[in-house]
Amino acid sequence: MKQVRVRFAPSPTGPLHIGGVRTALYNYLFSKKHNGKFILRIEDTDTNRFVPGAEAYIIESFNWLGIQFDEGVSFGGNYGPYRQSERKEIYKLYVKELLDKQLAYIAFDTPEELDTKRAEISNFQYDASTRMQMCNALTLSANEVAQRIANGDNYVVRIKIEPNQDIIVHDTIRGEVKINSSVLDDKVLYKSADELPTYHLANIVDDHLMEITHVIRGEEWLPSAPLHVLLYRYFGWEDTMPQFAHLPLLLKPDGNGKLSKRDGDRLGFPVFPLQWTDPKTGDTSAGYRENGYFPEAVVNFLALLGWNNGTEQELFSLDDLVHEFSLDRVSKSGAKFDYEKGKWFNHTYLIHxxxxxxxxxxxxxxxxxxxxxxxxxxxxxxxxxxxxxxxxxxxxxxxxxxxEAPTQYDDKAVQKRWKETTASMLAELAVFIQSLPNIDDSTHTEETVKQWVETKGYGLGNVMNPLRLALVGELKGPHIFDITAILGKEETIKRIQKAIDTLG
RNA sequence: GGGGCGUUAGUCAAAUGGUAAAGACACCAUCCUUUCAAGGUGGAAACAUGGGUUCAAUUCCCAUACGCCCUACCA
The missing domain is CATH 1.10.8 (Helicase, Ruva Protein; domain 3)
Structure with missing residues (x-):
């Protein structure tokens, strides 16, 4: 069997979204489960959206999470370069191949012309039904095309899709997805302006060349999967085409829709693994790391949003997850992001x-x-x-x-627990504590004091609650004599005295 | 508008063609602790709707509804 090779292929357009982190996690788990390789490829084919620092952010995020890559940008490997902008020359070869095979064609329509067309014709789609009305190599003479290119006109290369063919995508999570090629448009594969391919072409070429065996990505890619299948077919790579698995989306906690940065700001939780400061605006977005999350809690929480192992187990280490993970048990439907549950995971990890x-x-x-x-x-x-x-x-x-000794005392608690006689009782207690050789042993102090209270006939509640109030300022906290043991005799007495002075 | 995907409690979710549909978070009550938290116990709370197949459907099929995703010279 071929070695499993999967990739996580983010675009360096900003901080890594938590949904992307989960996608990467599932890729990692799958690859490790099958003793395969996990590869980081940077998809920077959109020069306009490139954000400096994003790539380093991505790498640091996974480093923090404990998710390790075997190959890729900053990790090396034999299938590089792993940054798409450095693979320009490779893509050109394949664009040429498609052009030579007449499975793609050059088009000169400007964005403005396309906009006009869209405004003119409702539901306009650049495809077999419209391409002969457009400005491209199919409607222009060979000379004109050569002339325009020589003039330095910008052009794009579009895939040529034959209408009315059923294309079947086999998806590991969803089964067979059938779609008719007529609903697909002649997608842009390459743009001369920056000499770069678009995602669709780059992803097929790279996955093939990098010998990717499984493409595990978000559901938003499902509609373009048939196009990708077609591309594999055009190149004659269908027999080594990777298996697809389209993951359900992470949804916002309230209402519907994909989880976004805005939801995090609005509801007060991070949507990014690490804090991020936008280099342009200077705006800062919260990160799980800076908000005090343990990476293992984030991993555990994220893993369970869309997957479970069928048992009642909820706590998984990364190794457990690697051992247990299976794509068969990934759910089909989107999962709302439950921040409260995330907090509970952190709490649980903290206690452990x-x-x-x-x-x-x-x-x-x-x-x-x-x-x-x-x-x-x-x-x-x-x-x-x-x-x-x-x-x-x-x-x-x-x-x-x-x-820090309490400077004020919880009003409600005072009303309920601080009685007429309290001050004098506490004053006596202070004297009694002073008389003890030490209060280092919590259990022993407790016994002694309880005995004293009993002898005096004061009633435990009448003494203990005000004492807690004096020490803590409110009715909360660990066992009271654990507190006094840590505070020490002197401080304990000081606080009792202060409470008496303030509350009377 | 077109196409695709989805739909079990507020949320994450399990299981099942057959009599009482797990568990967790959150919520409520209660016990413990003379406090709080944690923990224990208990409670409320779900198969979107309509057809069909079947002796029997939450489970299989179809339709509807609803939701989401895609529909860029973004990924």
Whole structure:
């Protein structure tokens, strides 16, 4: 069996959309599952839409996600160059072949002329029914054509499609898709203006030359797949044509339609893996990385948007996914992007991290807030409250009271828990705590204090809740004597005193 | 307008030609914790509609509706 070779072929027109990331992920999983190669090809045939920095962004994104390429731009390989703009001369050969075989023809119609035509004739399509009314090598004499080219007139090369033929595309995910060639137009394959092919030609030539075995791409390509099949046929490559698999789209969370950058801005979540600053406008778009996502959570979340392994398993490492992945289990319908579920994945991965690992991620945030703490102590703190956080940055909100004494107390909680007698009880408690040799052992302190409360006959709730209020400022957080152990005797007493002073 | 693809709870989704249609996120309740979170338990919530095939259809077929994608000298 031939070695599996798949490619991810983005266009460097801006930051990589999260839907593109999923497409790449599925390509990667498929290739690794079959011990094949995963190739990065840059499709920069549209000189107008080229955005500097986009290519580097793409490479950095996959690097962050842990998705590795075997070949391609910046990875090397024997099928290069992998940047289409560097393959100009190759495409010219194949354009010539099609021209020689009379399966394509030169056309001189300007964009303006085409626009007029479209305005004139509703549903205008450049095809067998109209091409003889246009300005091209089929309507012009050979001399005229040669003359125009010699004059330096811009032209394009269009594929010549015979009408009324059924073309069948075998799609791994959707089965057989049949389409009649009459609904296809004579697509532009090559433009003389920049001496570059369009996507359709470049993609067939490259996939063939790079010996791509499977084309796994977004559903938006399904309508042009028949054109691609035709191109393979024209070149005589049909027997080695790759297998197609068209992936369902990622849809916006509310309403319908393809997930877009605007949806992210509107609903407050990133649509790109990494933060991106538009070089022209300076506008910045949020990224998963900068928003505190773990790459493995993003991968897991994305993998499950359109695929599952048929079991109840939800947590998959990249290796698990490679092992489990199969195109048969990719769904046909689009998946709405559920950001809440994405957050849950991050939360789950966060909880599964070791306290040490989380502490070292959290340390810079604590330092930025102007606090110094030992690694060991922070590890302890993080362990106590990681279940309350979705992101590492959330940890600050949970941990702040360890570093900064409360300056105000939650109103509702005060009303409910701070009674007439509270101040005097807490004052006594402070004295009692002061009398303890130490409060380092949380369980021991708890027993001792509970005993004290019982002896006094105060009732646990009447003491514990106000105590929490004094220490934390609100009724939340880890076990209270875990808190006092970390705060230490002195600080604990100070905070009790402060609460008494402020709340009376 | 034309063409293609799709349609199971709010969302991701499983399974099945045959009596009660999984699971997860979100939501609600409850237990635990005298707090919050996490966790446990429970709850509400779905086969788009209409025909056909069949003893039997959510499952197969057709139509309709709805949605999406494509319809560029963009990919």
């Amino acid at each position: 991290k070791t306290d040490t690992e989380l502490a070292s991620l959290f340390m810079p945030i604590v330092q930025a807030k102007g606090h110094a703490i030992t690694e060991a102590k922070l590890t302890h703190i993080v362990g106590l409250l990681k279940e309350r956080a979705h992101f590492v940055a959330d940890l600050w909100e949970q941990a702040a009271f360890f570093f």
